[in-house]
Amino acid sequence: MRHTLAVLVENRPGVLVHISGLIARRAFNIESITAGYTEEADITRITIVVEGDNRSLEQVVNQLSKLVDVIKIVELTSEPSIERELALIKVKANPETRSDIVDIVEIFRAKIVDVNRETMVIELTGEETKIDALCEVLKDHGIVEMVRTGKVALSRRPGAAKETE
Amino acid sequence: MKMTGAQAVVASLQEEGVDLIFGYPGGQVIPLYDALYDSSLRHILTRHEQGAAHAADGYARATGKVGVCIATSGPGATNLITGIANAYMDSVPMVCITGQVPLSVIGKDSFQEADITGITAPITKHNYLVKKASDLPRIIKEAFHIARTGRPGPVVVDVPKDIFTTTIDFEYPKEVRLRGYAPVFEGKSSEVDAVAQAIAEANKPLFFIGGGVGAAGASQDFLRLVEKYQIPVISSLMGLGAIATTHPMHLGMVGMHGTVAANKAVMECDLLVGIGVRFDDRVTGLIARFAPKAKVAHLDIDPAEVNKNVFTHLRVIGDLQWSLPALEASLRKIFVEGQRSGGWIQEVTRWKEESPVAYQKSDDIIKPQFVIEELARLTGGKAVVATDVGQHQMWTAQFFPFHQPRTLITSGGLGTMGYGLPAAIGAQLGQPDELVLLVTGDGSILMNCQEIATAVEHRLPIKVAIMNNNVLGMVRQWQKMFFNQRYSHTRFANGGTDYVKLAEAFGATGLRAETPADVPAIIAKALETEGPVFMDFRVSDDENVLPMVPAGAPLDQIIEEVD
Numbered sequence: 001m002r003h004t005l006a007v008l009v010e011n012r013p014g015v016l017v018h019i020s021g022l023i024a025r026r027a028f029n030i031e032s033i034t035a036g037y038t039e040e041a042d043i044t045r046i047t048i049v050v051e052g053d054n055r056s057l058e059q060v061v062n063q064l065s066k067l068v069d070v071i072k073i074v075e076l077t078s079e080p081s082i083e084r085e086l087a088l089i090k091v092k093a094n095p096e097t098r099s100d101i102v103d104i105v106e107i108f109r110a111k112i113v114d115v116n117r118e119t120m121v122i123e124l125t126g127e128e129t130k131i132d133a134l135c136e137v138l139k140d141h142g143i144v145e146m147v148r149t150g151k152v153a154l155s156r157r158p159g160a161a162k163e164t165e
Numbered sequence: 166m167k168m169t170g171a172q173a174v175v176a177s178l179q180e181e182g183v184d185l186i187f188g189y190p191g192g193q194v195i196p197l198y199d200a201l202y203d204s205s206l207r208h209i210l211t212r213h214e215q216g217a218a219h220a221a222d223g224y225a226r227a228t229g230k231v232g233v234c235i236a237t238s239g240p241g242a243t244n245l246i247t248g249i250a251n252a253y254m255d256s257v258p259m260v261c262i263t264g265q266v267p268l269s270v271i272g273k274d275s276f277q278e279a280d281i282t283g284i285t286a287p288i289t290k291h292n293y294l295v296k297k298a299s300d301l302p303r304i305i306k307e308a309f310h311i312a313r314t315g316r317p318g319p320v321v322v323d324v325p326k327d328i329f330t331t332t333i334d335f336e337y338p339k340e341v342r343l344r345g346y347a348p349v350f351e352g353k354s355s356e357v358d359a360v361a362q363a364i365a366e367a368n369k370p371l372f373f374i375g376g377g378v379g380a381a382g383a384s385q386d387f388l389r390l391v392e393k394y395q396i397p398v399i400s401s402l403m404g405l406g407a408i409a410t411t412h413p414m415h416l417g418m419v420g421m422h423g424t425v426a427a428n429k430a431v432m433e434c435d436l437l438v439g440i441g442v443r444f445d446d447r448v449t450g451l452i453a454r455f456a457p458k459a460k461v462a463h464l465d466i467d468p469a470e471v472n473k474n475v476f477t478h479l480r481v482i483g484d485l486q487w488s489l490p491a492l493e494a495s496l497r498k499i500f501v502e503g504q505r506s507g508g509w510i511q512e513v514t515r516w517k518e519e520s521p522v523a524y525q526k527s528d529d530i531i532k533p534q535f536v537i538e539e540l541a542r543l544t545g546g547k548a549v550v551a552t553d554v555g556q557h558q559m560w561t562a563q564f565f566p567f568h569q570p571r572t573l574i575t576s577g578g579l580g581t582m583g584y585g586l587p588a589a590i591g592a593q594l595g596q597p598d599e600l601v602l603l604v605t606g607d608g609s610i611l612m613n614c615q616e617i618a619t620a621v622e623h624r625l626p627i628k629v630a631i632m633n634n635n636v637l638g639m640v641r642q643w644q645k646m647f648f649n650q651r652y653s654h655t656r657f658a659n660g661g662t663d664y665v666k667l668a669e670a671f672g673a674t675g676l677r678a679e680t681p682a683d684v685p686a687i688i689a690k691a692l693e694t695e696g697p698v699f700m701d702f703r704v705s706d707d708e709n710v711l712p713m714v715p716a717g718a719p720l721d722q723i724i725e726e727v728d
Contacts, residue, residue, distance in 0.1 A: 010345060014282060014294070021286050055472055062469035068291040068311060071345040 002031065003057050004076045004083065004153045006161050007046040008038070010069040018067050019046060028052070028060050032150030043071065043162070047152045072162055080156040086123070086149045087131045088113070092142035093120040101141060108134045119144055166336070170298040171200035171329040174262065177305035178206060180337045183233050185209065185224065185594060187217040191237025192277060193264030196329035209594065209623065212615035214241050216587040218248020218261065219613070223591030225257050226574050227549055227599075229382070231312050232257065232591065237264040239277030242323070243284065247581055249319045250288040254578025255376060255403060258317035260308045267327040268296065281323050290318030291346075298331035303338050310341040315348025316467040317380060348466060352483030354491060360438065360462045360479050361495035367436035367460075369509045370396045373419065376403030376577065377441015377465060379570030383485035384408055387440065390493050394500065396438075397513045399427040401448050403577040404441070406567035414510075416517055420448035421714050422559040425520035428712075428720040430513050431456050439463045441485055444474040445578065446716075454719030464488050520725070522563040524708070531681050533557060533632040533704045536688075537564040540602060540630060543688050548600040549574060549592050553585035553609030556638035559710040561604045583612025586629070590616060593625045600628070600692075607633040607661055617671040620697040628691045629699045634706040635661045642709050646727060668699035677701040 009015050016035060023030050031049040038045045050060050061073050076083075093101050093115070101120060105112055110124035124134055128151060135143065155161060168176065174197055178186065187209045190198045201208055211217040214236040221232030232252075236245050242263040252259045266275040282294045291311050293304050301324070308320040364370050378387050388408045391398055399419040400407065408415065417424035419431060431437065437459040442448070449455040455475055462479035463471050471480045481488045524534040537560050540548075546566040551574040552558040558575060567573050574592050576584040589603040610631050620627055632638075641655040665675030674694050678687040684702065691698040713724045 013296075014286075017283065018286055025287050055476075058472060059469065062471075066290075066467070066469055068343060068346045 001051070001053070002077070003050050003052070004081070004151060005048045005050060005061065006074045006076055006153060007048060007064060007070060008072040008162055009044050009046060010071065011037070011042045011044045012069055015044065015069045016046075018069060019064065022063060022067065023060075026059070026063055028056065034150040034152055036152075047150070049151050072164075074155070074161040074164055076153045076155055081153050082156060083127055083151055083153040084125055085128050085131055085151050086125045087135075087146060089122045089124070089135065089138060089146040090119050090144040091122060091138045092118065092144060094118065097141055101138070104134070104137050110134060166334070167332055168335045169196065169200065169329065170301055170324070170331050170333060171196040173298070173301045173333055173335045174305065174324070174329070175200045175204045175206060176335055177302050177337060178233065179204070181231070181305070181309045183231070186233040186235060187211055187220040187224070187591065188235030189214045189217055189237070189241060191241045191264065193238040193266060193326045194235060194241075194329075196326065197235065197262070197264065197324070209590075209619065211587065212618050213613065214244035215248055215583065216590075216613055216616040216619065218245040218259075219251065219581075219584050219587035220591035220594070220616075220619075221259050221261075222248060222252045222257050223551060223574050223588030224595040225252070225259055225591070226588070227571055227592035228595035229571065230258075230595070231309055232259045233262070234259070235262045237277065238266055238281070239279045241277075242281040243279055246284065246288070247579075249285055249321065251576050251579040251581045251584060252319040253288045253290070255576065256317050256380060257319065258312040259319035260305075260312050261319060261321045263321060263323045264329075265294065265323045265325040268325045269327070271325065281321065285321045288319070289321050292321040292323065294323045295325065295328050298328045298333045301328065301333065302335060306338045307341050307343060310343075311346060349482055350484045351487045352481055354495075356479070356481040357488060357491045358495050360464070360481055361492055361499060363436050363460060363462055363479060364394065364396070364438065364496060365500045365504065368506050369434045370436040370438065371430050371434035371459070372396050372398045373400070373431075373437055373439045373442055374398060374404040374407050375401040375440070375442030377485060378404055378407035381441060381466070381485040383441075383489050384570050386486065386489035386493070390489060390496075393493065394496060395510060397430060397510065399423070399430055401442055401445065401577070402562055402575065405562055406570050406572045409566070409568040411566050411568070413514075416513055417522070418562050420445075420450065420720070421716065422563065422710050422712065423714070423720075424517070424522055424563075425712055425723055425725070426513055426516035428714065428723060429516050432458070432719075432721045433512070434459045437461050439465070440489070441465060443470045446474070449475060450714050451717055451719040454721075464492075522712070527705070528681055531678060531684060531702050531704045533634070533702070533708055534560050534564050535681060536630055536632065536684055536702050536704065537561055537604065539684050539688055540604070541565050543685065543692065544600060544602070548572070548602045549596055551575065551585050551589035551592055551601065551603045553603075553605040554580045554582045555606045555609060556642065556708070556710050557604050557606045557609075557632040582609040585609055586613050586616045586620070589627045589629070590620055590625055593627050594623070601626070603627055603629040605629060605631055606638060607631055607635065607657065607664070608637045610664070611662065614667060617668060617673055617697065617699070621672040624696050626695060627697045629697065631664050631699060631701050632704050633661065633664060633701050634704050634708070636706045638706070638708070639710070645709070646713070646724070647715070664699055664701040668697075673697040673699055675699050675701065677703070679703050
């Protein structure tokens, strides 16, 4: 099964290398990893989606916790949380197909952020499955290239991850 | 107080109580060596950086203190790598200070530049690249704290040359503040109670100890448990000496070259309590058939070790100095004398008596096992014994009696040939009043024989037994047993090296034994000779380490004889 981990780390040079290196050398199965600033300047939050049974999840969490720069790890799969991913999709669009694509974009509540004579760029934020679905539909028009951020997630509970036990 | 970065490093080391460091100078650490020139810190110049790393490791294992080594950037630092990996695998506390090219030229493929924090990330507990000179005292404080607390391990501090020469206001921090690092000393008493309950209920309980027992200084606590509750003990290589291997409850080493009794006990026990161990594959054999009838409990400081290799039913996370006394206290409340249905002790004792480790004795040719028995006899077993890696290492584990923790200095996890001599040097410098023996092979000794010069320079009275068989014995044994006796590149041709002359070339004493009758006299002579002595034992080249469980086989597939 898939697990989403929020990993709070010291915002220091080399910390991402430590984390990605550990994941690679312990042969953990990672689906996505994203990192960014948080409300505290010296803390970076890394969201990792890991595939595996409970025992391998335990190993991932325990091994990552051993890294000195890792402050806290919270498993978000086991609690109510909001999960989002952002995608930018460049799709082939000529004057004949544009309106069809605009319809699709509306249905998905996505946004068209750029247009030229041959292509359009669509932005969509949502759960992974929704992005998958949009991509599936856009395939008919021809996806030129795309980029996805990987999942980020936040607990619905009132407190912050850094304060949980 | 104003001082340079280099002086700050020296001052910080002194603040940490360091009295001995090992190292080798080079371009980027000249400023650091310049600061050492004026200091009272004792520095041992090894003849290779790898020697410095292993010597710091041997020093740390023999004393329990943090070993410190220094190397320059690039090749100096990369020469430490094997030593760092070795210390990491065996959880040895070390701080390694490496020089680095100046900040302004990092990343430019500068002369003698290597990304040492990148290279050592997988083999250190933590590492630092110092980017601000004023951070030096804090970083060194943290490095020592991380190296020696929790599960110990090596820490690398990489210092660019211009950091050494920058002037800073030196003030050594009083405490360490690390949000992401808080090893648990005292864990949950509920976890302890659950293990106590399991012990009380078990009919065939078995303690399995590793390097953690000695490292934690918990040997006495453990011994009390064993004696009070009469529970047999098996040990990993790293756990030998935690309690005396001659103790009636001790069944010996477990695993690939473990005793028949220890391996049988794993197969038959109904509760296996691992203490300060990591269930290495050389111990477990086939995981699926490891302790098949047992519930497994695991006491360790490192939560990541629990459930890593072997499925664990019960865990106690915390320092053994806390958990073992807590376990005893918990057992005292619930254990009723005689409630264990009998026969287990008798059973394991019978196995032990029926199948002791043994070898075919000879009057004509020197058997390496005989040399180790004689070393034990003539020293009364009172020695710190370093080994290299190979057959001689396993024979030492099998035939030398270890009575105390920190008396077996051996590369357990990484299995580093060439470790022994520099490690023995570190151990002897750390324990100047102890007799230090090194048991090595002709393959291993050549891998770091340049360190004979270091031993001679400091007149270290290390007594070295070279099991000289002209072959790489352990590989040859595998070729014999599993590769149809195809001895591919395991013989040192041309009669090998003259180890007596080798020792003499460096200014050490060399002795040779050619027949079994020579052995006691040569050992006795070595023991009464001052300074380092190298004994060249011309041993049988067709000797096998037995018993043996083939790699990946269950522990009841024991080979006790080879044609």
